[in-house]
Amino acid sequence: MKYTQDEVMQFVQEDDVKFIRLTFCDVSGRQKNISILPGELQRAFQRGIPFDGSALPGFGDEACSDLLLYPDPDTLMVLPWRPEHGKVVRMFSRVSLPDGRDFPGDARSLLQEAVAESEKLGRSFYFGAEQEFYLFNLDDRGEPTLEPYDWAGYMDIAPEDRGENIRREICLTLEQMGIVPESSYHKEGPGQNEIDFRYSDPITAADNAMTFRTVVKTVARRNGLYADFSPKPLPDKPGNGFHINMSVRSEQSGDDICYMIAGVLDKVREMTAFLNPVESSYARFGQFKAPRYISWSGENRSQLVRIPSGSGQYRRAELRSPDPEANPYLAFALIIHAGLYGIRERLDLPMVANLNLYKAPPEVLALYGQLPGSLQEARKLALESAFIQAHLPGCILNSLR
Numbered sequence: 001m002k003y004t005q006d007e008v009m010q011f012v013q014e015d016d017v018k019f020i021r022l023t024f025c026d027v028s029g030r031q032k033n034i035s036i037l038p039g040e041l042q043r044a045f046q047r048g049i050p051f052d053g054s055a056l057p058g059f060g061d062e063a064c065s066d067l068l069l070y071p072d073p074d075t076l077m078v079l080p081w082r083p084e085h086g087k088v089v090r091m092f093s094r095v096s097l098p099d100g101r102d103f104p105g106d107a108r109s110l111l112q113e114a115v116a117e118s119e120k121l122g123r124s125f126y127f128g129a130e131q132e133f134y135l136f137n138l139d140d141r142g143e144p145t146l147e148p149y150d151w152a153g154y155m156d157i158a159p160e161d162r163g164e165n166i167r168r169e170i171c172l173t174l175e176q177m178g179i180v181p182e183s184s185y186h187k188e189g190p191g192q193n194e195i196d197f198r199y200s201d202p203i204t205a206a207d208n209a210m211t212f213r214t215v216v217k218t219v220a221r222r223n224g225l226y227a228d229f230s231p232k233p234l235p236d237k238p239g240n241g242f243h244i245n246m247s248v249r250s251e252q253s254g255d256d257i258c259y260m261i262a263g264v265l266d267k268v269r270e271m272t273a274f275l276n277p278v279e280s281s282y283a284r285f286g287q288f289k290a291p292r293y294i295s296w297s298g299e300n301r302s303q304l305v306r307i308p309s310g311s312g313q314y315r316r317a318e319l320r321s322p323d324p325e326a327n328p329y330l331a332f333a334l335i336i337h338a339g340l341y342g343i344r345e346r347l348d349l350p351m352v353a354n355l356n357l358y359k360a361p362p363e364v365l366a367l368y369g370q371l372p373g374s375l376q377e378a379r380k381l382a383l384e385s386a387f388i389q390a391h392l393p394g395c396i397l398n399s400l401r
Contacts, residue, residue: 001178002074003073003074003076004073005045005073007073008041008045008071008073008076008091009041009042011076011089012038012041012089013038015078015087016085016086016087017038017086017087017088017089018037018038018086018087018088019035019036019037019082019086019087019088019089020035020036020037020038020040020041020044020071020088020089020090020091021033021034021035021079021088021089021090021091022034022035022036022044022049022069022071022091022093023090023091023092023093023210024069024092024093024094024095024106024108025107025108025210025327025329026056026057026058026059027056027057027058027059027105027107027327027395027396027399028057028058028277028325028327028399029107029277029325029326029327029328029329029330031210031213031214032056033090034049034051034069035088036049041071044069044070044071045070045071045073047068048068048069048070048096049068049069050066050067050068050069051067051068051069052065052066052067053065053066053067053103057399058105058395058396058398058399059095059103059105059395060395066098067095067096067097067098067103068095068096068097068098069093069094069095069096070093070094070096071091071092071093072091072092072093072094073091075090075091075092075207076089076090076091077089077090077091077177077178077211078176078177079177080173080176080177081173081218081219081222092108092207092210094106094108094109095108095109104393104394104395104396105393105395105396107327107329107330107333107396108203108206108329110329110330110333110391110392110393111202111203111206111329111330111332111333111336112203113333114202114332114333114334114336114337114391115201115202115203115336117336117337117340118248118336118339118340121340121343121344122250122251122252122253123248123249123250123256123339123340123343124201124248124249124250125201125202125246125247125248125249125332125335125336125339126199126200126201126202126205126246126247126248126249126316127199127200127201127202127205127206127244127245127246127332127335128182128196128197128198128199128200128205128244128245128246128316129196129197129205129208129209129212129242129243129244129245129328130194130196130197130241130242130243130244130245131194131195131209131212131213131229131240131241131242131324132187132192132193132194132229132238132239132240132241132242132324133192133193133194133216133227133228133229133240133324134148134189134191134192134193134227134228134233134234134240135148135149135150135163135166135191135192135193135220135225135226135227135228136148136149136191136225136226136228136233137149137224137225137226138224138225138226144226144228145226146233146234148189148190148191148192148234149162149163149166149191149225150162150163150186150190150191151190151191152186152190152191153186153188154185154186154187154188155185155186156186161186163186163191163193164186166193166219166220166223166225167184167185167193167195168184169219169223170184170195170215170216170219171184171195173215173218173219174195174211174212174215177211177215179197179208179211179212180197180198181195181196181197182196182197182198183195183196184196187238188237188238188288189234189237189238190234190237192237192238192240195212195216197212199245199247199316202332202333202336205328205332206328206329206332209242209328210328213229213324216229228240229324229325230278230280230324230325231276231278231280231281231283231284231323231324231325232280232281232283232284235283237288238287238288238289238290239283239284239287239288239290239323240284240323240324241284241290241320241322241323241324242322242323242324242326242328242331243318243319243320243322244318244319244322244331244332244335245316245317245318245319246260246264246316246317246318246319246335246339247315247316247317248260248339248343255315256339256343257307257315257316257317258348258349259339259342259343259345259346259347260317260339260342260343261296261305261307261317261339261342261349262342262347262348262349262350263338263339263340263341263342263343263345263347264305264317264319264335264338264339264342265294265296265304265305265349265350266338266341266342266347267334267337267338267341267385267387268294268304268319268321268338268371269294269369269371269372269378269381270381270382270385270387270388271331271334271335271338271382271388272321272371272372272378272381272382273372273375273378273379273381273382273400274326274327274330274331274334274382274392275319275321275322275323275326275331275334276321276322276323276325276326276371276375276378277325277326277327277375278325278375279374279375281323281325281375282372282373282374282375282378284323285321285371285373286358289301289302289320290320290321291303291304291320291321291371292357292358292370292371293353293357293365293368293369293370293371294350294368294369294370294371295350295353295357295368296317296349296350296352296353297352297353297354298352298354300353300354300355300356301320302356302357302358303320303353303357304319304320304321304371305317305318305319305320306318306320319335321371330392330396333391334388334391334392337387337390337391338387341387351367353368379400379401382397382400383397383400383401
């Protein structure tokens with residue numbers, strides 16, 4: 001449901017709302033917020049709520065630290081795990097400079113700019129998120145361990161799959177918030193789970209990805225568990241992926257998916273520092289079907305990009321390299337820009353890889369490029385990239401140095 005400012009004011013007044021969380025995302029993709037009382041909401045809409053940007057890496061220094069949050073009324077959500085009486089609601093917020101201009105490092109605004117650029121070219125992008133996570137037990141002090149909640153395998157059922165009730169509670173909580181999961185199941189790793197979502201526009205998809213992480217961590221902790229989204233929690237088990245399903249639609253030019261994929265493949269090495277932003281991201285590559293080579297295929301799940309069967313009128317592609325540490329706003333924005341590059345240049349797809357590259361001979365592997373082997377290499381590629389410099393501001397690039 002979409003809300004106007006007046007409707008939000010009325011909802012807060014009539015539905016016993018006591019706290020309003022103004023939420024935003026830092027450069028690294030971590031959610032931040034300020035809680036205000038209902039009496040401050042009108043001021044928030046009109047003049048913004050100030051905060052100290054110098055306390056967040058990439059958001060400024062002591063000499064230029066004043067930033068403001070302006071809530072987006074369209075994103076009003078009740079947090080169902082908070083008290084029924086004295087409700088807590090949340091709105092994603094725009095980060096602004098004191099003069100009213102968007103703060104250059106506001107990742108959500110950068111995604112909105114990418115969407116606007118795609119619309120100028122008559123293209124609409126859609127994303128569906130698949131985020132994996134582990135459930136670990138807590139120790140006697142309530143601190144996370146690396147002891148999996150269960151030892152079930154891929155798509156196992158209860159009683160081996162002990163995460164079934166946790167996933168059910170997550171899905172029901174998301175439904176209460178107006179977010180509709182598509183499927184949920186146990187993954188290959190012990191205690192590893194996945195919940196997938198329907199396609200939506202880029203902003204909604206990124207907002208939902210951020211909300212999903214909060215809900216999973218909250219429900220897990222409420223059940224005495226720890227939800228771990230890190231890329232490689234257990235060194236000898238499958239890592240956590242953030243598989244991004246993407247499609248592009250145009251009523252005039254038909255199906256541009258091949259150009260979109262070609263653009264993403266062309267720019268993926270330069271984007272990797274933002275799709276895989278921590279050192280452990282690179283321990284995941286090349287294991288348990290996580291890609292290493294820059295390749296695509298129809299149904300082969302070991303490739304970087306695959307085009308699943310049965311996609312209907314508008315085909316979709318799945319980018320399999322990102323992990324849940326990625327900032328979804330930056331990831332989606334860069335994918336859109338790379339896709340538009342492929343569409344503008346009408347890039348041809350490289351040779352299809354309908355084989356398992358991990359078992360291929362050296363002469364075959366030599367035909368394919370590889371993703372960066374370390375965070376240091378990925379950052380160097382991003383900092384030297386004209387493509388990245390054209391689409392991301394200096395404050396975000398400086399976070400890589």
